[in-house]
Amino acid sequence: MGRRLRFRGEFTNKVDGKGRVSIPAPFRRVLEKGDPDWTEGLNPNFVIVYGDGRRKFLECYTIEEMEEVEAKISKKKRGSAQRRALELLFLSQSMTTNVDETGRIVIPARLRDKIGLDGTAQFAGTADTFQIWSPEAYDAEVAATEEYLEEQGEDFDPLTLLDDDDDSGEEA
Numbered sequence: 647m648g649r650r651l652r653f654r655g656e657f658t659n660k661v662d663g664k665g666r667v668s669i670p671a672p673f674r675r676v677l678e679k680g681d682p683d684w685t686e687g688l689n690p691n692f693v694i695v696y697g698d699g700r701r702k703f704l705e706c707y708t709i710e711e712m713e714e715v716e717a718k719i720s721k722k723k724r725g726s727a728q729r730r731a732l733e734l735l736f737l738s739q740s741m742t743t744n745v746d747e748t749g750r751i752v753i754p755a756r757l758r759d760k761i762g763l764d765g766t767a768q769f770a771g772t773a774d775t776f777q778i779w780s781p782e783a784y785d786a787e788v789a790a791t792e793e794y795l796e797e798q799g800e801d802f803d804p805l806t807l808l809d810d811d812d813d814s815g816e817e818a
Contacts, residue, residue, distance in 0.1 A: 650679075651675060651676040651679045651680075652676065652771070652773045652774070653673055653676050653772060653773060653774070653775060653776040654672070654771040654773070655670070655672060655769075655771045656769065656770055656771070657670035657673075657768075657769040658766060658767070658769070658781060659766070659767050659769065660765065660766060660767075661753070661763060661764070661765055661766060661767050664752065665752050665753045665754060665755060665758055666750045666751070666752050666753075667750060667751060667767045667778075668748070668749050668750050669745050669749055669750065669751060669769075670769050671749065672771075673769065673776055674690065674745055674749055676708065676776075677690040677691075677692050677708055677745060679708075680692070680708020680709055680710045680711060681708060681709045681710070682709060683709070689744040689745050689746055689747065690744060690745050691709055691742055691743070691744045692706055692707060692708055692709060692712075692742070692743065692744070692745075693706070693707045693708075693709065693740050693741070693742050693743075694706050694740060694743060694753075694757070695707065695735070695736055695739065695740040696739055696740065696741070696757050696760060697734060697735035697736065697739025697740065698735050698739075702761055702762075702779065702780075702783040702787070703761055703770075703777040703778060703779040703783065703784075704753070704757060704760075704777065704778040705775050705776075705777055706775055706776050706777070706778065707774075707775050709742075711774050711775065712736075712740075716736070716737070719732045719733060719736065719737070741754075753767075753778070761779065761780055761783065762780040762782070762783060763780050766780075766781050767779070767780075767781075768780065768783075768784040770784065
């Protein structure tokens with residue numbers, strides 16, 4: 647098995663009036679690799695998760711990554727509150743789409759409205775997934791992270807966060 651490609655970096659692309667936006671080229675390579683049905687000449691499929699009203703972004707998964715999430719959901723007890731919530735957020739409130747021949751996708755109006763996307767999209771790689779933000783919401787998230795780092799003190803090394811086994815769910 648080859649090495650796994652990851653989504654890395656920040657990109658800003660224009661969104662036209664019909665909701666079309668170019669997926670950053672490095673992200674397209676990861677989407678191709680993460681779609682088991684993709685071959686040269688085809689357009690890669692991927693999944694946009696838009697559930698969870700608390701989120702100010704769209705989360706995009708490769709087909710393989712979403713299959714891993716679905717497998718974990720399937721292991722939950724059928725009918726349990728956890729499984730129902732996960733099914734709603736990741737299966738019902740998601741859509742499979744593909745990158746067209748020009749490297750673009752169409753983001754439906756209701757999803758653009760949900761995250762306040764108008765004219766420009768901010769893409770952010772997060773290793774296993776990538777996110778699509780409005781630039782204003784993304785800038786606010788970056789500022790909140792900077793504020794968190796400032797609170798940690800001048801000598802704080804962010805790499806120490808990797809050593810922390812406390813998975814309390816506290817967000818930066």
